[in-house]
Amino acid sequence: MDYRYTPEQEAFRQGFSSWVDKNLPEGFDPTKRRNFNTSEDLLAAYKAFQKRLYEAGYTALHYPKEYGGQGKTMVEEAIVTQTISEKCMELRQIGVITFGMAVPTIYTCGTEEQKQEYLPKIMDGTHLWCQGFSEPEAGSDIANVSTMAIKEGDHYVVNGQKVWTSMAHMADYCILLVRTDPETTKHRGLSYLLLDIKSPGVDVRPMKQMTGESEFTEVFMDNVKVPVENLVGKEGEGWMIAITTLMFERVLGDVTMATAYEKTIKNLISMAQNVKRSGRPVIENPLFRQKLAQHYIEIMVLKYHGLRNFGKTIKGGVPGPEGSIGKLLWSEPNQRITNNAIMMQGPLGQITEGSPWAIDEGAWQYGFLRSKGNTIEAGSSEIQRNIIGERVLGLPKDASRAAIKK
Amino acid sequence: MDITLSKAQQDISKEARRFLKKECSPDFVQEMFEDDKGYTDDLWSKIVELDWPAMCIPEQYGGMGLDLLDLIMVLEETGRALMPGPFFSTILLGAETIIAAGNDSQKETYLPKIANGEIKGTLALYEPDSGADPGYIQMEAKSDGNGFILNGTKILVPDAHVSDFIICVARTQPGDDAEQGVTLFLVDPKSDGITVSLLPTMDATRKYCGVEFKNVPVSTDNVLGEPNQGWGPLCRAMQRVQVAISAESIGGAQWAMEAATDYAKIRIQFGQPIGAYQAIKHRCAQMFVDVESSRSLLYYAAWAQDNEEPTAAAIAASAAKTYCTETFNNVSCGTIQVLGGTGFVWENEIHYYLKRAKANEVALGDPDYHRERILKLLSL
Numbered sequence: 001m002d003y004r005y006t007p008e009q010e011a012f013r014q015g016f017s018s019w020v021d022k023n024l025p026e027g028f029d030p031t032k033r034r035n036f037n038t039s040e041d042l043l044a045a046y047k048a049f050q051k052r053l054y055e056a057g058y059t060a061l062h063y064p065k066e067y068g069g070q071g072k073t074m075v076e077e078a079i080v081t082q083t084i085s086e087k088c089m090e091l092r093q094i095g096v097i098t099f100g101m102a103v104p105t106i107y108t109c110g111t112e113e114q115k116q117e118y119l120p121k122i123m124d125g126t127h128l129w130c131q132g133f134s135e136p137e138a139g140s141d142i143a144n145v146s147t148m149a150i151k152e153g154d155h156y157v158v159n160g161q162k163v164w165t166s167m168a169h170m171a172d173y174c175i176l177l178v179r180t181d182p183e184t185t186k187h188r189g190l191s192y193l194l195l196d197i198k199s200p201g202v203d204v205r206p207m208k209q210m211t212g213e214s215e216f217t218e219v220f221m222d223n224v225k226v227p228v229e230n231l232v233g234k235e236g237e238g239w240m241i242a243i244t245t246l247m248f249e250r251v252l253g254d255v256t257m258a259t260a261y262e263k264t265i266k267n268l269i270s271m272a273q274n275v276k277r278s279g280r281p282v283i284e285n286p287l288f289r290q291k292l293a294q295h296y297i298e299i300m301v302l303k304y305h306g307l308r309n310f311g312k313t314i315k316g317g318v319p320g321p322e323g324s325i326g327k328l329l330w331s332e333p334n335q336r337i338t339n340n341a342i343m344m345q346g347p348l349g350q351i352t353e354g355s356p357w358a359i360d361e362g363a364w365q366y367g368f369l370r371s372k373g374n375t376i377e378a379g380s381s382e383i384q385r386n387i388i389g390e391r392v393l394g395l396p397k398d399a400s401r402a403a404i405k406k
Numbered sequence: 407m408d409i410t411l412s413k414a415q416q417d418i419s420k421e422a423r424r425f426l427k428k429e430c431s432p433d434f435v436q437e438m439f440e441d442d443k444g445y446t447d448d449l450w451s452k453i454v455e456l457d458w459p460a461m462c463i464p465e466q467y468g469g470m471g472l473d474l475l476d477l478i479m480v481l482e483e484t485g486r487a488l489m490p491g492p493f494f495s496t497i498l499l500g501a502e503t504i505i506a507a508g509n510d511s512q513k514e515t516y517l518p519k520i521a522n523g524e525i526k527g528t529l530a531l532y533e534p535d536s537g538a539d540p541g542y543i544q545m546e547a548k549s550d551g552n553g554f555i556l557n558g559t560k561i562l563v564p565d566a567h568v569s570d571f572i573i574c575v576a577r578t579q580p581g582d583d584a585e586q587g588v589t590l591f592l593v594d595p596k597s598d599g600i601t602v603s604l605l606p607t608m609d610a611t612r613k614y615c616g617v618e619f620k621n622v623p624v625s626t627d628n629v630l631g632e633p634n635q636g637w638g639p640l641c642r643a644m645q646r647v648q649v650a651i652s653a654e655s656i657g658g659a660q661w662a663m664e665a666a667t668d669y670a671k672i673r674i675q676f677g678q679p680i681g682a683y684q685a686i687k688h689r690c691a692q693m694f695v696d697v698e699s700s701r702s703l704l705y706y707a708a709w710a711q712d713n714e715e716p717t718a719a720a721i722a723a724s725a726a727k728t729y730c731t732e733t734f735n736n737v738s739c740g741t742i743q744v745l746g747g748t749g750f751v752w753e754n755e756i757h758y759y760l761k762r763a764k765a766n767e768v769a770l771g772d773p774d775y776h777r778e779r780i781l782k783l784l785s786l
Contacts, residue, residue, distance in 0.1 A: 001415075001475060001709050002408050009407065075407055269786065283786055286778075293777035296784075297703075297725045305702035311409025325695050385691035386684070393667045393690055395681035402682075 003307065005079075013079045016058060020087050023052050030087050033363040039214075042094065043128065043170045049091045050125030053080075059123040060099075063107060067115050068123030074314045078252060082259040089260055094167055098122055100253055102129035102175050105192070105245040109233045114194065118173070130171035132162040132195065132219055133242065140383050142177075143187045143239055147221065149178035151228065156180070156193065158201075158224040164377070168204045168217040171197050176226075177242055180235045190238030194230040201225070211369045247323055251313045254306035254326035261299045261330060261337075264367075268295065268341055271360055275345055282344045291340045298333040305329055321391040324384040331374035332381065338368040411705075415479050422483035425456065430487040432755045435611055438490035439758065442604060443568060444613045445491030454523030459497050464505070468518035474646055475708040478653040485657030488758055490611045492526045492565035494654070498647045499564065500527030503573050507590055507631035507639035516571065516592075525570040530560035530617050538772040540644070541584035541637070545619070547576035547591065553626050554578065556591065556599075556619040562769070566602045566615035569595055573630060574619070575640065584637040590630035597622055609761035642716075645723035648770055649707045652730035655766045656700050659730075659737040662759050663693040666737075666744040673746075686744055693737045700726075700733040721783050724776035732773055734763040 005013060025045050028035050036042040053059045054068070061076040063069025070076070084092045099122075106118050121127045138144040147160025158178060168174060174195040181189040197204065201224035206214035233241050272283040272292060282288050306326060341364040342349035353362030375381040389395045396402070411419075429452055438444050453459065461477045463469025477497075484493065501520045504513060519525040536542040545558030556576055566572055572593050579587025595602055599622040605614045631639055667690050670681030680686045707726035710719045738760040742749040749756050767773065 001411065001705065002713075003706065003709060004713075005407055269784075273786075289781055289786075290774060290777050292786075293780045294728075296780060297729050297777070300706075300722075300725050301699045301703050301729060304706040305699045307409050308702040308705065311407070315408075315410050325698055328695055329699055382684070382688070385688040385695075388691035388694055389681070389684075389687035393681075393694060395667065395670055395687050395690060396679050398682050398684065399678050 005075075009075055009079065012076055013083065016080055017083050017087075019056060019058070020083055023049070023056070024088055025049060025091075028088065033090075033361060033366065035090055039170055042090070046091050046094050046128070047125040049088070050095065050123075054124040060103065060119075063103070063119070067107065068120035074252065074310070078255050078310065081252060081256045085256050085260045086263060089263075094128065094170065096253075097131045097166055097175075098127075098129040100250075101131055101245075102173070105175060105232060105241060106194070108245045109192075109237075109241050111229075113229065114232065118194065127172040128167065128170055129173045129175060130165050130168040130197065130217075132165050132168070132174045132176040134164040135161060136163055140380055142242075143190065145177050145179055145190060147176070147178045148182070149180050149191060149193060149226065151180070155225045155227050156231075158193070158195070158221045158226055160221055162219040162221075163216075164207075165204075165217045165219045166215055168197060168219050169206050169214070173197060174219070175232075177238055180238075184236070187239045188236050190242075191235045192232040192238040192241045193226050194232060195224070195226055199224050199226070210372065211366055250323045250326060251306075251309050254302070254323075254329070255310050257326070257330045258299065258303035258306045261302060261334070264334075264337060265296055265299050267360065267363070268292065268337060271341065271364070272344055275348070275359060277344075277346060288340070288344055291336075295333065295337045295340070298329075298336075302326075302329045302333070321387050324379070324387045324392075327379065328381060328384050331371075334367075334374050335371045338364060338371045342368050409705075411479075415476060418476060418479040419483060421456075422480045423486070425452075426483055426487035426489060430489050435488050435490060435755070435758060439610045442613075444565070444610075445568075449489075449491060450493075450523065453491075453493060458493065459501075459523050460521035462497065462505075463501055463517050463521045467513050468521040470521075473708075474649060474711045475705065477650070478704065478708045481650050481653035482657035482660070485654030485762075486661045488611045488658065488755075488762055492528070492568050494612070494650070495528040495564040495569070496520060496526045498650045499529035500569075500571065500573065502643040502646050503529055503590065503640060504630065506643035507636060509631060512592065512630060526565065526568055527571040527573065528563055528565050528569045530563045530566065530572050530574045532560065532562045534559060534561055538768070538775045540771050540775075542582070543575055543577050543584055543588050544582075545574075545576045547578050547589060547624070549578065550623070552623075554589075554591065554624045554629070556593070556622040556624060558619050560617045560619070561605065561614075563602075563615045563617050565613055566595060566617050567604055567613060571595070572600075572617065574617075575636060578634055586637075587634050588636045588640075589633045590636040590640060591624045592628040592630050593619075593622065593624055607765065609758075609765035611758055611762060612765065641720075644770065645720055646711050648723045648727040648776075649704070649711055651766050651770060652700075652704050652707065652726040655730045655734035655763065656697060656704055658759050658762055658766075659693075659697050659700070659734040662734075662737045662741040662756060663690070663697050665756060666690055666693060666741040669745055669748070680744075689740050689744060693740050696733040696737055700730045703729055717783055721780055724771075724779045724783070727771065728773040728776045728780075731763070731767040735760075735767050738763040 036045060057070055058080055060069040061072040062074045065071045103122055106114055133142055135145055149156040149158045174197050176193040176195045178191055178193055179189050180191040201222045203220040205218045207216045208214055273281050275282045277285055345359050351358045352365045429449060458480055460469040461472045465471040504516050531540055533545055547554040547556050572595050574591045574593050577587055578589040581587050599620040601618040603616050605616055607614045670686050670690055671679050673680045703726050707722040710722040741756055748754055
């Protein structure tokens with residue numbers, strides 16, 4: 001066992017790190033939570049930065065060259081995503097669905113034509129993707145999707161509504177889970193389509209969330225035509241594709257998350273050194289010291305658990321449902337971390353961005369509110385524990401759910 | 407970068423599981439729980455045959471010179487089996503302290519005999535007023551020209567009643583800073599003036615003793631390492647012991663989690679196995695999350711002791727000690743709840759695990775102590 005990079009990997013890391021320093025957008029301040037005032041500015045900055053990454057050979061390092069990758073290993077890819085999340089997470093965050101879901105799905109399950117068509121344009125920053133899975137009646141019960149896709153000649157006609165579609169108002173394409181066979185059992189009737197979000201009949205409406213921002217949208221589809229060649233896999237394979245292709249990227253995701261949260265802990269420590277309580281820095285308060293140290297430990301756990309899973313995967317093991325642990329190891333601690341950050345601030349804890357009294361420009365207030373979504377999005381904590389309970393520990397399904405599956 | 411266990415490490419683990427299944431059954435553990443000595447010579451000699459005491463002792467002193475991570479493979483299994491006896495105290499509290507603090511001649515005297523199973527030993531650290539702080543040392547060792555005279559009381563000394571040597575931590579200069587004036591002494595528990603008594607503790611699978619020192623003379627040859635400089639090397643040794651007790655805890659937690667899950671699959675209430683109810687399923691799932699994530703931290707912490715720079719290694723040890731022993735306690739409690747009434751009766755083994763979990767959590771610096779220590783190590 002060795003947690004260190006080889007000298008070659010370390011040289012690569014240093015090379016990339018100094019490349020990032022030189023290639024950040026002009027005036028970009030890594031210490032600020034937000035460098036862009038509008039989503040248009042952010043999108044433009046993302047696409048420009050992604051193009052520069054691509055041209056320098058730093059995108060999708062573990063994918064083959066013919067699809068816009070670099071033909072290297074997962075370790076180099078992890079180094080790149082970790083460095084980015086440390087130095088400019090803002091420029092990576094909006095690409096999470098694109099790189100975490102669209103790319104592995106197309107690469108693993110797509111046709112040769114689909115790979116040639118879509119992957120290079122993702123790598124060079126031309127296209128941003130979004131995920132159209134959830135619906136008003138398909139939340140945790142995601143297989144209950146009712147958006148219909150009926151085949152008519154050389155295309156599908158899609159009708160229905162998606163919700164919680166992240167970034168659809170900024171995206172160019174959407175990975176879309178639809179029902180192609182209403183007759184068969186619910187999981188087997190699903191298919192996986194690639195949708196051009198600018199197609200006629202697609203109506204995207206941003207949703208305002210409790211932070212005041214709009215990351216998510218509702219997407220309404222009214223007789224939208226999707227060419228049959230945009231089907232991924234076969235009809236009826238949508239569910240399996242949705243589930244299985246995500247496992248590999250989740251492994252990379254956990255390693256990246258750990259780097260992002262290590263930075264959060266650093267910020268928390270410096271906040272605790274600056275914010276006062278009875279005129280003394282909060283860091284001197286024994287109760288908050290205990291909490292701070294516990295957060296520090298929990299992020300170590302996230303890091304080394306992520307690395308252990310990562311280590312298994314690069315040795316050729318297929319990451320299993322135990323990947324569900326990783327999501328619980330950041331989403332739940334993040335709620336505790338941001339909550340305690342507010343509590344450290346005392347009554348100042350309710351002041352948001354815009355006041356001279358706002359601490360760290362309101363970053364913790366934003367983080368506290370945003371963290372409430374963490375245990376809901378991308379499979380709620382309850383769904384993660386169902387997956388662990390049933391697929392890892394082999395506990396039986398609830399009788400009512402078992403009956404529906406039959 | 408290679409973050410996987412080697413084939414050899416996996417084999418150590420499998421072999422230990424197989425051995426303990428045969429030699430350390432729940433019935434045997436129960437018998438030893440009620441036995442004052444707390445182990446059998448037969449079990450001890452079999453452990454020695456497997457070379458377990460020799461694993462982490464350097465080759466030049468008759469050991470195998472393996473890494474702490476290799477020993478962790480064994481300790482997860484001894485924790486799973488709640489193996490009784492002075493193995494942990496001898497090879498960790500005893501041998502590791504001698505390796506960290508001792509001079510060549512002391513190492514030559516003690517380590518080969520520990521490696522071949524000839525002697526057993528322990529560490530007398532805690533005092534009645536220490537509380538959770540292992541660094542609070544007030545017991546006095548007065549210089550008398552030829553050596554030192556020990557006077558005072560040590561408590562919670564594991565396995566002192568069967569030890570051939572005790573490393574006693576005492577103060578040779580007044581003060582309350584452990585960094586200054588603390589000295590380690592090698593003493594023979596059979597010496598005049600030393601009284602060892604068994605303490606009744608919740609976890610009687612591991613025996614703890616009180617040790618009284620009344621005018622016990624110790625020669626300068628038996629000062630372990632340098633006088634007044636004992637705390638630094640002791641801390642380095644303790645870090646390895648903290649990782650070791652974390653491993654033992656995760657082995658125990660693994661057993662408890664499996665017990666809960668197995669029971670949840672077969673216990674029928676309201677017409678279905680209780681594991682089908684999310685209240686139970688999610689509790690079991692959380693146990694799995696806690697155990698596996700603890701294990702990930704544990705392996706890093708073990709690797710760190712042999713490979714990382716000192717501060718990082720110290721932080722890793724404190725983090726593992728906190729997180730893994732809390733996991734063991736939480737999982738044991740969770741298992742009792744899943745087992746229901748079945749888990750509350752003496753016949754079910756789970757209470758031994760709860761008792762060990764609580765003992766491990768408060769030993770060697772409790773979680774609050776280690777959380778504070780992490781911030782100090784970060785210069786906060």
